[in-house]
Amino acid sequence: MTNKGAIVTPIADDPSFSNAPVATESLPDIWSLETSPVSPRYRWLNLATVAGVFVLLLTLISIFRFQPWIAVPADMQAAYPRICLGLSVIAIVWFGYHVFADLCVRYALREQDIVLHKGLIFKSISCQPILRVQHIELKRGPLERLAGLARLQVYSAGGAGHTFEIPGLPVTRAQQLRQFILNHKELDAK
Amino acid sequence: MQEPAVALDTGKHWRRLSPVAMLYFIASGLKTLVQNGLYAIPALAIGSQTSNITAASWFIPALWGIAVVMLGSAVLNYFFYHFRVRENHVEIRSGMFSRRHINLPFWRIQNVKVERPFYYRFTRFAVVILDTAGSAKEEANLVAVTHEYAQTLRTQILASRSEYLNQQQNPDAESQTNPDTSSTHTNEQIINTRSVKDLVIHGITNNRVWILLGALAPFFDEMASAVNGYLSQYGLQLEQLAGSQAIAWWQWGLYLTTVTLIIMTIMGLLSIGGALLTYYGYTLSKDKDRYIRRSGLLTQQEVSMRESRIQLVSIKQDWLDKLLKRANVFFEQNKSGQQRDQELMAANKLVVPSVTTAQADELAGHAFSHCTPSNQPYKRLPLFYMLHHALVRLLPLSILLMVLAYTLQQVLGVTLVVIGFVLAVVNLALRYWRWGHTTDSQYLYVRSGCIGIDYRTCPLHKVQQVKYLQSVMMRRRKVASVKVVLASGSLTIPFMAEADAKTLINTLLFETESTRRSWM
Numbered sequence: 001m002t003n004k005g006a007i008v009t010p011i012a013d014d015p016s017f018s019n020a021p022v023a024t025e026s027l028p029d030i031w032s033l034e035t036s037p038v039s040p041r042y043r044w045l046n047l048a049t050v051a052g053v054f055v056l057l058l059t060l061i062s063i064f065r066f067q068p069w070i071a072v073p074a075d076m077q078a079a080y081p082r083i084c085l086g087l088s089v090i091a092i093v094w095f096g097y098h099v100f101a102d103l104c105v106r107y108a109l110r111e112q113d114i115v116l117h118k119g120l121i122f123k124s125i126s127c128q129p130i131l132r133v134q135h136i137e138l139k140r141g142p143l144e145r146l147a148g149l150a151r152l153q154v155y156s157a158g159g160a161g162h163t164f165e166i167p168g169l170p171v172t173r174a175q176q177l178r179q180f181i182l183n184h185k186e187l188d189a190k
Numbered sequence: 191m192q193e194p195a196v197a198l199d200t201g202k203h204w205r206r207l208s209p210v211a212m213l214y215f216i217a218s219g220l221k222t223l224v225q226n227g228l229y230a231i232p233a234l235a236i237g238s239q240t241s242n243i244t245a246a247s248w249f250i251p252a253l254w255g256i257a258v259v260m261l262g263s264a265v266l267n268y269f270f271y272h273f274r275v276r277e278n279h280v281e282i283r284s285g286m287f288s289r290r291h292i293n294l295p296f297w298r299i300q301n302v303k304v305e306r307p308f309y310y311r312f313t314r315f316a317v318v319i320l321d322t323a324g325s326a327k328e329e330a331n332l333v334a335v336t337h338e339y340a341q342t343l344r345t346q347i348l349a350s351r352s353e354y355l356n357q358q359q360n361p362d363a364e365s366q367t368n369p370d371t372s373s374t375h376t377n378e379q380i381i382n383t384r385s386v387k388d389l390v391i392h393g394i395t396n397n398r399v400w401i402l403l404g405a406l407a408p409f410f411d412e413m414a415s416a417v418n419g420y421l422s423q424y425g426l427q428l429e430q431l432a433g434s435q436a437i438a439w440w441q442w443g444l445y446l447t448t449v450t451l452i453i454m455t456i457m458g459l460l461s462i463g464g465a466l467l468t469y470y471g472y473t474l475s476k477d478k479d480r481y482i483r484r485s486g487l488l489t490q491q492e493v494s495m496r497e498s499r500i501q502l503v504s505i506k507q508d509w510l511d512k513l514l515k516r517a518n519v520f521f522e523q524n525k526s527g528q529q530r531d532q533e534l535m536a537a538n539k540l541v542v543p544s545v546t547t548a549q550a551d552e553l554a555g556h557a558f559s560h561c562t563p564s565n566q567p568y569k570r571l572p573l574f575y576m577l578h579h580a581l582v583r584l585l586p587l588s589i590l591l592m593v594l595a596y597t598l599q600q601v602l603g604v605t606l607v608v609i610g611f612v613l614a615v616v617n618l619a620l621r622y623w624r625w626g627h628t629t630d631s632q633y634l635y636v637r638s639g640c641i642g643i644d645y646r647t648c649p650l651h652k653v654q655q656v657k658y659l660q661s662v663m664m665r666r667r668k669v670a671s672v673k674v675v676l677a678s679g680s681l682t683i684p685f686m687a688e689a690d691a692k693t694l695i696n697t698l699l700f701e702t703e704s705t706r707r708s709w710m
Contacts, residue, residue, distance in 0.1 A: 027696040112703040123665070125658040127695065129702050132654045132709065157524050157709065158654035158675035 030115050030127055035106035042168025043102035045147045050098060054091035058084065107166050109180065114154065116166055128164040130184045132156045138174055150174040154181070198342055204272035204283065211271070211334035213309045214317065215264035223260070273332060275343065278350055280320060282330050292330045294320060297354035301495065302344040306337070308488040316340040320347075344494070352479060352496065355710065377477065381556060382542055382549065384472035384485075392469065392544035393462030395510040396518065469543055481521065481557075483540055495540050499523040499710050500557050501652050501678035505550045505564075508642035517550040518543055521557055524677035524710075538678060554647060558633060563645035566635050568626025574667050575685035576622040580615055582663075627683050627690075629697060634674065636683060648676055650701035652709045658695055660688075674698065677709055 065072060065080050101120035108115040113129045137153040144150060150171045154164040169177070263286075271284045278296040283289070301321035310316060318332040318340045335343070384392075470487035482494040502522040511517055521540040542553055547564065554561050588611040595603030617640055626637035629650065636646045657673035664670060670691040671684045686694070 027693075027700050029692075029696055030699070031692060113699060122659065122661045124660075126655060127657075127699060128655045129653070129699060131703055131706060156654040156675070157677035158680065159525060159677075162655055162675045162680065164655060 028110070030108075030110075030113075030125065033108045033110070033115060035108040035115065035117055037103070038105050038107065038166065038168035039149055039170045039173075041147045041149060041170075042105070043098060045143060045149065045168070046098040046102055047095060049143065050091060050095045054087065057087060061087075102168075105167065109177065114164065114166070114177075114181075116164065126164060128154055128156060130181055133181060133184075136178050136181055138178060140171075152177055198339075198346055199276045200274045202274065202276060204274050207268065207271055207273070207334045208315060208336075209268070210310065210313055210315050212264050212268050214307070214333045215267040216260060217307065217309060219260045219264055223256075271333065278346075280330065280332070280343075280347075282332070294330060296347045296350040299347050299351060300499075301493075302347050303494075304337075304340045304344060304492040306490040306492075310334075311488070311490075314338075318343060348480060348494065348496070355498075355708070378475045378482065379477070380473055380475045381481075382472075382474040382545065382553065384469060384543060384545075386466070386470075388544050389465045389469050389472070390462050391514060391516055392518075393465035394458055395508065395514060395516060395544060396465070397457075397461055465543070472543065474540075474542055476556075481540060483542075493540060495521060495523055496710075497557065498708070501676045501709065502646055502648045502681070503554045503557050503561070503563070504647075505554060505645040506642070507547075507639070507644070511544070512642055515547055516544045517547055519545055519550050519553045522678035525679065554645075558647060558649060561633050561635075561647055563635055563637075563647050566628050566630070566637075568628050568635070568637050569690065571622060571625045571683075571685050572667075572669055572687050573622075574669050575625070576618055578663075578667075578685070579618050584611060584614055584618070625684075627686065627694075629694065634681075634694075634698070636681060646681060648674070648681065650698055651705045651707045652676060653698045653702045654709070656695050656698055658691060 061080070061083060065077065097120065104118060104120055104123070106117040112131065113127050116126045116128075118124050118126075134155045134157055136155070139151040139153055140149070148171055149168050152166045152169055152174045154166075156162065156164070166174075166177070266286050267284070270286045271282070273280070273282045275281070280292075280294045280296070280299075282292045282294075284292075299320050303319040303321065305317045305319060306315075307317065314336050315334045316337045318335060320330045320332070332340075332343075467487050468491075469485045471490075472483070472485040475482050475484075476497075479498065480494050480496045482492060484490065484492045500521045500523055502520075504520045504522065505517050506520065507517040519542040521542075523538050523540075525538045542550075545553065551562055551564050554563050588607055591607045592604055595607055620640045621638070624637060624639040624643060626635075628635050633647050633649055638644050638646075653674055654677055655675040657675070658670055659673060660670040664685070665688075668688040669685045670688050671682060672686055672691045672694055674681045674683075683691075683694075
């Protein structure tokens with residue numbers, strides 16, 4: 001970072017304020033952080049969902065194809081194997097993606113912020129300062145409840161599109177994280 | 191302390207508005223009718239052509255009926271609307287079927303807008319729009335209060351808001367802020383005014399046609415048929431022209447250029463009209479810690495914004511602006527309520543239209559002290575940005591299209607693809623040329639654009655969230671994108687050198703977390 005000359009501080013009469021240049025090497029680094037994985041059940045849940053959706057779709061199509069009540073048009077009969085093949089390819093790719101990508105979801109907690117790693121090919125590392133948190137939510141869908149998982153959603157003033165979400169946390173861990181954030185003295189209450 | 195001109199507190203008794211408010215209710219009724227009825231207009235138009243609705247015996251009574259219903263609802267709205275202001279709270283009870291009771295403490299009100307719609311122009315009344323941080327639904331309007339009362343209310347609300355914020359930040363400083371907030375007299379300082387000439391330039395460089403087009407939308411069909419009728423008077427039949435073989439191509443070209451020129455001139459004039467309509471008599475002034483913009487030819491608008499709430503200053507220059515050495519300056523604050531308004535109407539942006547480039551820098555420096563966006567040692571993106579987009583994203587697609595066109599034996603297609611590719615690469619090169627980023631000890635500066643230039647500046651400590659984005663390929667090349675989320679929206683710098691990206695993120699986080707300064 002370049003520090004261009006002397007800069008007058010905007011809050012000149014605040015004795016606690018200083019604006020000395022900071023050496024970039026001495027900054028806290030979010031790349032040298034030890035991260036922890038989310039629950040392994042998160043991956044199992046996703047894989048089971050993919051498999052479930054695939055089996056359900058295949059069953060529905062097969063029932064329609066082989067049911068004796070309505071005459072299925074010939075071209076649709078001919079398309080049946082191709083549809084099945086296409087579905088299987090999509091399911092396999094989707095399944096394979098979750099096998100690898102879900103392992104990449106990792107998070108870390110620091111004194112002042114939460115860090116989330118995500119993505120298989122397009123990796124993203126997000127960091128949410130706790131100082132800027134507006135409110136927190138724990139979300140649990142029916143399947144997540146079944147698996148004992150929860151999603152932690154952290155909202156900042158950046159808007160709904162930038163909600164910081166850690167998926168696949170064990171419920172107790174999610175509650176601990178929420179409590180940590182709520183107890184944080186810097187929480188932005190306004 | 192100077193005694194305010196009008197008493198602010200209305201006491202514990204509920205007050206009714208001035209009867210002028212009925213004008214407002216009628217106008218807003220009309221507005222919703224038009225908004226909801228817009229879809230019905232084509233149907234009605236077709237209906238009137240095929241079945242002569244206008245001649246039907248019930249047509250005139252139906253119109254009367256609608257008018258009576260609207261008038262009645264305005265009267266009812268008026269009678270059901272009560273408000274009181276006391277002990278630093280604004281309370282409003284309104285609505286007939288769905289009763290609404292709003293209680294707004296002054297300190298929760300983020301923004302106060304005082305508007306004088308054109309039908310209030312010759313009265314002493316104004317509408318006060320109170321904006322809260324919460325959802326759009328929580329917004330409250332004081333429909334008709336005297337202009338002086340509106341001003342006093344606004345001063346008081348903003349003062350107690352800043353007092354509240356100061357207390358939040360440092361509870362000991364109460365004694366310091368009190369003398370400030372109790373003085374209700376204003377010492378506004380005018381920072382910028384825009385002359386008619388500036389607004390004409392603004393109209394030319396920025397397409398403000400939609401302001402008028404939006405109002406004209408219901409009449410497009412009739413206008414088209416009127417134009418057609420006018421032309422046929424002079425023996426020109428558009429349908430015949432288009433299909434005719436008798437006219438040489440150059441004649442066609444001539445017609446086309448003439449028509450295009452005429453349309454562009456009309457559009458330009460309309461745009462200037464739109465600019466004058468919204469920005470006539472533009473003044474930007476500063477009163478203690480907030481900026482106030484006033485403008486408008488028919489409906490006078492007044493928007494104020496606290497200086498500390500500005501998240502981002504952007505200076506935008508498109509190619510025409512660049513030629514005329516002008517720029518638009520935007521002060522952007524947080525997007526409360528999430529409504530997506532046009533940039534002019536958006537409550538979260540304060541626009542200074544078509545200032546000179548020197549003034550633009552001055553304004554940026556005014557909002558963020560010691561910030562000079564146009565005079566920074568900007569750092570270029572790595573060349574990989576251009577190569578990647580040209581070779582990995584554009585080239586394969588172009589080749590694919592070219593092969594496709596070739597196999598279909600479309601010579602024209604091949605040429606078009608080649609031209610498209612060249613244009614895209616030129617565009618890419620220009621973008622690469624413009625992209626730049628730098629930080630000093632207080633601000634992040636981003637420069638971008640293609641033919642025009644945008645400068646965006648935000649204080650390092652106002653960051654809400656940061657994101658580091660990198661694909662496997664980018665990782666190999668040691669580049670990464672950084673997304674900075676601010677309360678006013680996000681800002682992405684693509685394909686930075688990896689080391690720069692990491693330093694930027696660490697610096698942003700450090701500045702935010704160590705200074706603990708509020709973003710509001």
